[in-house]
Amino acid sequence: MEQLTIALSKGRIMKDTLKLLQETGIECSDIYEDSRKLIFNSTKSRIKFIIAKPFDIPTYVEYGVADLGIVGKDVIMEEKKDVYELVDLKFGFCRLVVAGPKERKGYPPHPRIASKYPRIAEEYFMQKGEQVEIIKLNGSVELAPIIGLSDKIVDIVSTGKTLKENNLKELEEIDKITARLIANRVSFRLKSKRINDLIKKINSVIEEGF
Numbered sequence: 001m002e003q004l005t006i007a008l009s010k011g012r013i014m015k016d017t018l019k020l021l022q023e024t025g026i027e028c029s030d031i032y033e034d035s036r037k038l039i040f041n042s043t044k045s046r047i048k049f050i051i052a053k054p055f056d057i058p059t060y061v062e063y064g065v066a067d068l069g070i071v072g073k074d075v076i077m078e079e080k081k082d083v084y085e086l087v088d089l090k091f092g093f094c095r096l097v098v099a100g101p102k103e104r105k106g107y108p109p110h111p112r113i114a115s116k117y118p119r120i121a122e123e124y125f126m127q128k129g130e131q132v133e134i135i136k137l138n139g140s141v142e143l144a145p146i147i148g149l150s151d152k153i154v155d156i157v158s159t160g161k162t163l164k165e166n167n168l169k170e171l172e173e174i175d176k177i178t179a180r181l182i183a184n185r186v187s188f189r190l191k192s193k194r195i196n197d198l199i200k201k202i203n204s205v206i207e208e209g210f
C-alpha cells in the first residue's frame, strides 16, 4: 500500500475531520484537537498527517508535500491554488457574509471592508459593480467596524454569536461553506488507486449520515 500524506486544518473543523477519518477506518486516535505536535504517523494506515493553519493547507497540497488536504471552501476560494477539489465533506457548515454595525443606516460611496478574505471580498464587490476599499486583517475582524477601521466586514458566520456579541448584523450572504477534500494534481494521478479507494470510503461514511 502506497504511503499518503494528508494535511489537516487546525481549529474549527478539526474535531469533525478526525471523526470522519476514524469512521473511514483510518487509525488517527493519536491526534487530538489541542495538541501542539505537527506531524503524526499512522503506521497501520500508512498515512502521515500534517497539522497546519487552514490558509496554508492549499499551499502544502499544491507543492505536493501533502497528497491530500482537508480544508474549508472559504480558504480554497481565497487561496485559489492549483489543486483538485475532490469531495464536499458536508461538515464545517458556515456562511460567508457581509456584515455591518446593527444600528447603522447609511454607508459612504466607497466603503471600507475589513476581511481575512481580501480576494473573495474584492471579487464579490467588483461583480456587484460596487467600489470598495479592502483592508486585510488576520483575525478578530469584527473589531474593525466597532473601532472605526472599516464600515463593513466580510467574514464567515457559524452560530452568529460573534456578530451578535459585537453589535453587528448580517447584510448580504456571499456563499455557503463546507469542508472539502483537496488533492495534489500529480499525486492524484500517481496514487489514483489509493486516493480513489479513500474517496469511496469517505463518500459512504457521508451517505450514512456521519
Ligand code: PRP
Residues within 6 Å of the ligand: 011, 012, 116, 138, 139, 140, 141, 142, 155, 156, 157, 158, 159, 160, 161, 162, 163
Ligand atoms: C471565525 C470567524 C468569526 C467567527 C464566527 O473566527 O472569523 O469571527 O469564527 O463564528 P460564530 O458565528 O459561531 O460566532 P475564528 O474563530 O476562526 O477566529 P479569528 O477571528 O481569529 O479568525
